[in-house]
Amino acid sequence: MSFRTRFDVGSPFSRRASDLARSQFDAFSRQLPLLYLILVINSVAVAVTHVDSAPAWLAIYVPLAMCSACVIRLLVWLGRRKDLAARTDAELAARLKTMMRLLVVLGVSFTTWGLMLYPYGDPYEQAHVAFYMSITVIGCIFCLMHMRTAALLLTAIVIVPFTIFFLQTNNGVLIAIAINVLLVSIAMIVILLTYYRDFASLVESQTELRAKQAELQMKQAELQAQQVKLQKLSDENVRLANLDSLTGLPNRRRFLSDLEALFQSQTGRPTRFAVGVIDLDGFKQINDLYGHGAGDRVLEEVGQRLQRFLTPAMSLARLGGDEFGLLVTEVPDSQHLLRLGDAICEVLRAPFEWHGITARLSGSIGFATYPKAGRSPAQLFERADYALYFAKENRRGSTTIFSGEHEDTIRELGQIEQALRHADLEREMTLHFQPIVHVVRHHVISYEALARWNSPSLGPVAPSAFIKVAERSDLIHSLSIVLLRKALETMRGWDATTRVSFNLSARDIGSADAIGDIVTLIRQSGVAPARLTFEVTETGVIRNFERAALSLQTLKQLGVRISLDDFGTGYSSLTCIHRLPLDKVKIDRGFLEDIEADTAAQDIVRSILELCRSLKLTCVVEGVETVAQMNILRSLGCTVMQGYYFGPPMPMAEPQPATHEVL
Structure with missing residues (x-):
């Protein structure tokens, strides 16, 4: 060779x-x-x-x-x-x-x-x-x-x-x-x-x-390259798992993880920091009016606006839906949080514009500070969420910091919840009825059934308290069924022409099962459905408008009447009136506080009355407490009213006339 x-x-x-x-x-x-x-x-x-x-x-x-x-x-x-x-x-x-x-x-x-x-x-x-x-x-x-x-x-x-x-x-x-x-x-x-x-x-x-x-080195090199690739893929998966794809912000999982890490770093003398929760007021209306694409566009811009406030001492995340979270690691005092919250709320009030459409919304913010408001991540986050809930209920579009007063309220609501869970609803719950009068025809046209609870352990509990607790603790459906059964039993003993209004919660109309139980109960009661009016709040409807509209349509087909309560306090009033099967609208009592001197309030009431007349809807003004209010409302064209001036809610076996003569 x-x-x-x-x-x-x-x-x-x-x-x-x-x-x-x-x-x-x-x-x-x-x-x-x-x-x-x-x-x-x-x-x-x-x-x-x-x-x-x-x-x-x-x-x-x-x-x-x-x-x-x-x-x-x-x-x-x-x-x-x-x-x-x-x-x-x-x-x-x-x-x-x-x-x-x-x-x-x-x-x-x-x-x-x-x-x-x-x-x-x-x-x-x-x-x-x-x-x-x-x-x-x-x-x-x-x-x-x-x-x-x-x-x-x-x-x-x-x-x-x-x-x-x-x-x-x-x-x-x-x-x-x-x-x-x-x-x-x-x-x-x-x-x-x-x-x-x-x-x-x-x-x-x-x-x-x-x-x-x-060959071994090559395989090792390939293995190392594969490990590097897998590590990059793993890092990318972790990044995506902790990232909100719509806004590009950290998501709820990352937010809670950072909060947990912040707590673990508090060794020795703890530093003061705060958890904030932001919720958009009126976002549901944008989704309902313009579609989810528009809602996504608004959320993207909200994320961009909020990022203007980012500093080394503050992080931001999207918690889900229209809710965002803040971690503020340097909090010298409460005024610092209030100034930050007010600045954020101001930025969110600016109009959102795209493709020739202009929309407005606001943001409510709740803060809770460590260590005063909570000594665990879950507790601190819950307190911030409660502060947000308080802001939306009382000062929508503003900032609330969790305080000792809120602590007392939470403790009180906790006691109410425990008592409500162990209550004998059939025995402890009763109904009071308040008349709704026609001031021109001079007679009572119906009664609103209002729940009352006398707890063996707590004594009389305000409806505003136990109804709120029932809604937040998923006890509201059981409560609604018990109270509706009592209302129907009472109506069976009354004249067949007497009508009753009954309030349904947002959870009731948001559940197909709950609506099915209500329909079954009415059919078995022997009471004509036409004698019954279900009142739903505007804010309750917009939580899940499509589901609520379907539920109300089901009730309407049964023969009952539908009334929209607290009209004018929400963000989609016109949408509600236009798309829901309504028979009646109740103007919120908030417009009556200074109606005698407040011409703007008079104009709003007059506009609502004209709208209801054009849509052939009955318009009821609630919260009438003085003869002066009644006279102003009559001069504006209102004929159906409700309030303490005509009679307080009372237990009764037979329908009673109004306590004042309607002039």
Whole structure:
């Protein structure tokens, strides 16, 4: 096999051949100086012993020329050794092939010179020539142990002529030497072949080991790359899991995690920080009027506006829906939170504009501070949420900070909730009825059924308190069913023309199951559905307008009447009137406080009355407490009223007339 064939690339065999050739080259590079040294020393020794017996050209000039060539070649080799190690496989193969030719030339030259020198001198000098040739070839074989082809070729060049030459001398000693050298050379060749095989196997094993190491390193690199990729993917998943996709803000999960971490950092003397919850007032109206796409656009802009307030001491998150959260880590005093909240509320009041549409809303904010308002993440967040609830109920569009008064209210509501959960609703709940009068026809046209609760443990509890607790604790449906059953039982004992209004909560009209129970109860009562009017609040309807509209339509088909209570306090009054199956509208009592002197309030009431007349809806004004209020309302065109002026809510077995004569 030629070196050219060996160094063809592209197959595992060529790779192994290349590694073997390079290993041979490395080993030969280390032994080549020794090879030249053996040739020079042995040749000089023979030449010195034949200086007096052989011609000068043969004893001096020829060995001097050959030894000089060896020295020069050795110097050239040493000078190129580093460059040769960096050459390509093909260049290395060519270089080794040149060395093979050079070894052949050297073998032929030194063998020929030795045989030509033999005839000169005495028997000792002749024996020296034989010794020179034998010891030199053995030394060269050792130097060429890693170059099998070169060693075999050099052995053949020297031993074959040497043996033939000395066998023809008819000298028994020289013949014995020739045979001895031949046998030793054969033994050396066997050793050479065995060593070369082991050397080649070792090189192949090293090559395979390096290949496996390279493969392992490649797999490790691939594994590391995959781990890096997986880590990046994991980091991205974590980022997305903690990010609100719509606004780009941290989400509820991240917010609560940051709150937990903030609590854990409060070692030693705790620092004061605050949790804030922002809720958008009127956002539901935007969704109902313009669609969820518009709602998403508003939420995006709200997120952008809120980010203007971000500082190293404040973080922001979207908690879900139209609710956002704040973490304020540096709170010098309550005024700082109030100023921050007022600034946020002011920014949120600015109009939202897109595609020629302009919408307005506001934001209510509740804050709770650590450690005063709570000593756990859950407690602090709940207190901030309660402060928000208080703001929406009492100061919509403003900021409320959780206080000791709120603490007392929560404690009181907690007691009410516990008592309500253990109450015997059938025995403890009663109904009072307040008349609704027609001031022109001078008679009571219906009664509003109002719940009353006398708790064995708490005593009389205000309806505003226990109704609120029932709505927030999911007890309202059970309460509504008990009270409606009592109202229907009372109506069965009254004249068939007497009508009753009954209040339904937002949770009642927001549940298909609750509406189904109400319909079943009415059908089983034996009371004509037309005698019953269900009152629903405007704010209750807009929580889930589509569900509420479907529930009210179901009740309407049964034959009952529908009244919209507290009209004018919500954000979608016109939407409610236009899209709901209404029979009656009740103007909120808040418009009556200064109606005698407040011309703006008079104009609003007059506008609502005209709207109801155009839509053929009955309009009721509630909260009338004085004759002056009644007279103003009559002058504005109102004919149906309700309030303490006409009679307070009272328990009664039979319908009673109004306590004042209607003038």
